[in-house]
Amino acid sequence: MQNKAEHQAQQVWNLAELLARVDNDQELLHDLLGIFKEEFSRIKPSLEAAVAAGDLKKAADVSHALKGMLANLGAERAAAAAAKLEELASAGKQSALKDALNVLGLEASTLLPQIDAYAAEVRH
């Protein structure tokens, strides 16, 4: 389980790290944010459905994909939440999945407005 100190050390969105990863290419960054928004809106319902149905294999696979995407984007806290969800699903801990999914939802709800605000700023 991730402890509080680790959680606090992580950023909602490590934009500096992402900018370094894209070599300060704003056009690429904008592309990536667009892809993320689209993919996240597609993946999220599928993850929720897998958790609700107790489909552990699918829940693990989808949260793994989400973890990679969030990590690439520098969304540290949401990536850690997706990693936790993957870990629980892989370990067959079905009873803990709903709580973990809620944590991921909360992290995403903090992340998405930041991304939207930045995307709007870059556009102008």
Place this chain on the structure above:
Amino acid sequence: MKILIADDEMLSRRLLEKTLDRAGYEVVVVENGKQALEKLCQPDGPRLALLDWIMPELDGPSVCRALRKRSEQSYIYLVLLTSKGSKLDTVHGLESGADDYLTKPFNAEELRARLRVGERILLLEDRLVEARENMRFRATHDALTSLLNRGAIMDLLGRELHRSQREKKSTAILLGDVDHFKRVNDTRGHIVGDEVLIEIAARLLGAVRSYDFVARFGGEEFLVVLNNCDPAFGPNRGEEIRKLFSCRPIHTAKGPVAVTMSFGLLQSADWGPKPLEHLLHAVDLALYRAKGEGRDCLRIAMPETKDEIAFDETPHPARQQN
């Protein structure tokens, strides 16, 4: 240099594609392991690959295992790039045949540096393959004329004779010797002698089909193997080859040198299953007859002649006559 990215996740593909394109790679992008394997198995496919672990159809380690089973193709440097980050995963990934293991999110500088390591390994492999091919060529070819050497032609001829016997076809063996070559060396010098041998090799090679063999068999002796040669055409082909030398002199640094060659010809269909040494001895005797009967001519080794019964361990008579 071509590089393959295999990842089922779109954001990762886009990010990697741009990063590697910017680093000067020719990027090939696929979305699953099966497509990755297909691309990497193509003859001109990428030799550097970044593979995600979890992918549809075939996962990254399975792609690595499938590629490592193929020993005939050039080495492909494989990097697993995944969000599976435990030590156990790293060990499993490397044991599957990956050369390197990186976790997401990647650091662009580190990724480029690790790919440069891969490029160095591939360059080293290319050099080793080139050196091995050079050594193989030197072991099977004559240094002066670049024709096949005696050992190589014996090996090829042995196999060709078996094949022609199996398929009930005929192979023609043509053994030629330069007439009075010693005189060329003595009067014009060895450098001119070498030039003559090089030109003879070129004319012989130019006169045969792509699937025939030409070898420098000894000092001034050449062996031509005409594969799948109808016995009715063998003597004509032999005559055509002989006339390549008598019809025009060889131009050397010290002026033109008139050269003729004598030939012995044997057609395997006339002889049935005989040991290679036996056939070579017979064709050598036919060449000896050509020398004895005035040179610049061709004589055929037939089983009913004395050539057939003269097989023993005596030295080659043709070589003694020059």
